[in-house]
Amino acid sequence: MRLEDEIQQKEFKDAYNKATVNLLFTHSYIVTKQNSFLKPFGLSPEQYNVLRILRGQNGNPITVSSIQDRMLNKMSNASRLVEKLKQKGLVIRNECPADRRQVDIIITDKGLDLLNQLQQEILNQNQNLIKLDASEVDQLNFLLDKLRG
Amino acid sequence: MRLEDEIQQKEFKDAYNKATVNLLFTHSYIVTKQNSFLKPFGLSPEQYNVLRILRGQNGNPITVSSIQDRMLNKMSNASRLVEKLKQKGLVIRNECPADRRQVDIIITDKGLDLLNQLQQEILNQNQNLIKLDASEVDQLNFLLDKLRG
DNA sequence: TATATTTGTATGTATATACATTTAATACAA
DNA sequence: TTGTATTAAATGTATATACATACAAATATA
Numbered sequence: 358m359r360l361e362d363e364i365q366q367k368e369f370k371d372a373y374n375k376a377t378v379n380l381l382f383t384h385s386y387i388v389t390k391q392n393s394f395l396k397p398f399g400l401s402p403e404q405y406n407v408l409r410i411l412r413g414q415n416g417n418p419i420t421v422s423s424i425q426d427r428m429l430n431k432m433s434n435a436s437r438l439v440e441k442l443k444q445k446g447l448v449i450r451n452e453c454p455a456d457r458r459q460v461d462i463i464i465t466d467k468g469l470d471l472l473n474q475l476q477q478e479i480l481n482q483n484q485n486l487i488k489l490d491a492s493e494v495d496q497l498n499f500l501l502d503k504l505r506g
Numbered sequence: 507m508r509l510e511d512e513i514q515q516k517e518f519k520d521a522y523n524k525a526t527v528n529l530l531f532t533h534s535y536i537v538t539k540q541n542s543f544l545k546p547f548g549l550s551p552e553q554y555n556v557l558r559i560l561r562g563q564n565g566n567p568i569t570v571s572s573i574q575d576r577m578l579n580k581m582s583n584a585s586r587l588v589e590k591l592k593q594k595g596l597v598i599r600n601e602c603p604a605d606r607r608q609v610d611i612i613i614t615d616k617g618l619d620l621l622n623q624l625q626q627e628i629l630n631q632n633q634n635l636i637k638l639d640a641s642e643v644d645q646l647n648f649l650l651d652k653l654r655g
Numbered sequence: 656t657a658t659a660t661t662t663g664t665a666t667g668t669a670t671a672t673a674c675a676t677t678t679a680a681t682a683c684a685a
Numbered sequence: 686t687t688g689t690a691t692t693a694a695a696t697g698t699a700t701a702t703a704c705a706t707a708c709a710a711a712t713a714t715a
Contacts, residue, residue, distance in 0.1 A: 358651065358654060358655070359651050360647070360650070360651055363654075364576045364577075364578065365575070365576050366562060366576070367562070370629055371629065371632075371633075372640065372643040372644055372647060373629075373632040373633045373635075373636050373643055374628075374629060374632050375647055376632070376636055376638075376643050376646055376647055376650075377536055377540075377632050377635065377636065378578065379646075379647055379650045379651070380529070380532060380533055380536055380650070381533065381536065381537070381551075381578045381579075382578045383529060383650045383653060383654060384529055384530065384533035385578055385579040385580065385581070386654050387526055387529055387530065388530070389580065389581060391526075402530075413515060413516070426514070427513045427514050427515070428513075429513065429527065429530045429531045429534055430530075430534040431534065431538070432534070432538060479523075480519055480520065480522075480523060483520075483522040483523050483525070483526050484520075484522045486522075486526065487522050487525055487526065487653050488652060488653055488654065488655040489525075489649060489652060489653055491521065493649055493652070494521040494522055494525050495521055496645070496649060497525055497528075497646075497649045497650075497653070498509070498521060498524055498525055498528055500638065500642055500645060500646045500649070501509070501525075501528045501529070501532045501646075502507065502508050502509055502528070503637060503638060503642070504532060504636050504637055504638055504646070505507060505512075505532060505535050505637065506507070506637040
């Protein structure tokens with residue numbers, strides 16, 4: 358559905374202006390669905406993302422600042438997100454002996470189990486959410502990668 | 507720059523999975539820039555968006571729930587955003603005589619002045635932000651509109 | 656008309672974002 | 686070695702998101 362109709366705006370000043378609004382609106386569309394999917398599992402989209410980063414480590418610890426670097430939202434707050442995950446028993450936190458300022462984070466078996474439980478459903482959901490055919494999705498990824506320069 | 511390199515992720519399960527992450531990441535890229543642009547003017551991106559909706563009314567009042575419908579983020583809270591704008595003198599709120607549950611919102615001259623002041627800069631900024639040529643932007647808008655179904 | 660339901664807005668609470676500040680540990684230069 | 690700067694993480698505060706609930710006004714219906 359055309360963005361103009363969805364938000365009842367007659368027209369945009371130019372295509373670049375529409376594109377920024379379109380990205381914001383489409384983001385909201387995605388996150389709203391993700392949110393309602395993850396809610397029964399007690400996870401927010403950001404907490405889910407941090408868990409995925411930790412799983413990608415294959416058992417190796419990763420510091421809080423490295424998590425921050427890999428997060429989708431650079432301005433977010435890895436420290437507090439990790440704290441939430443720790444309270445749920447999904448990660449453990451160890452002081453790093455080599456540098457006592459740093460804190461090593463590892464995903465627990467409980468965290469891995471939860472991710473495995475979600476995995477296939479998430480993949481299915483992404484495909485249902487994005488109503489594009491295979492070549493269009495590739496095109497979208499190409500454009501988004503290029504857009505950011 | 508490829509998303510995989512930006513967030514240091516080796517690969518995605520499939521292109522649909524990458525696309526959802528890509529949309530989230532690109533959204534953060536856009537909003538971060540928007541935010542730093544609007545901050546000197548004392549506006550958040552959402553407050554700016556509500557002001558634009560009000561300007562689009564050309565002087566006609568609009569209710570809080572109509573603002574909500576047109577907002578980019580449907581789960582946001584128009585009531586509180588309007589309250590913030592009112593505190594800054596950018597909008598006024600009138601009880602609707604025909605239906606005393608409703609509240610009519612109108613942008614003030616001060617609000618219009620602020621928008622005019624921002625207008626050209628925002629358009630320039632959008633074009634700089636989105637590093638695509640004219641036909642690519644059209645393509646992106648087409649894909650985003652189609653994506654949501 | 657009386658009662659129930661719906662609607663429009665406001666408010667409460669938890670989480671997240673954005674950014675400044677604090678604190679402790681480490682690195683490095685004088 | 687001492688003092689200064691830098692770094693990692695945590696914390697404080699304001700705003701926004703997500704969703705539940707409250708409350709008054711309007712509407713439906715018995």
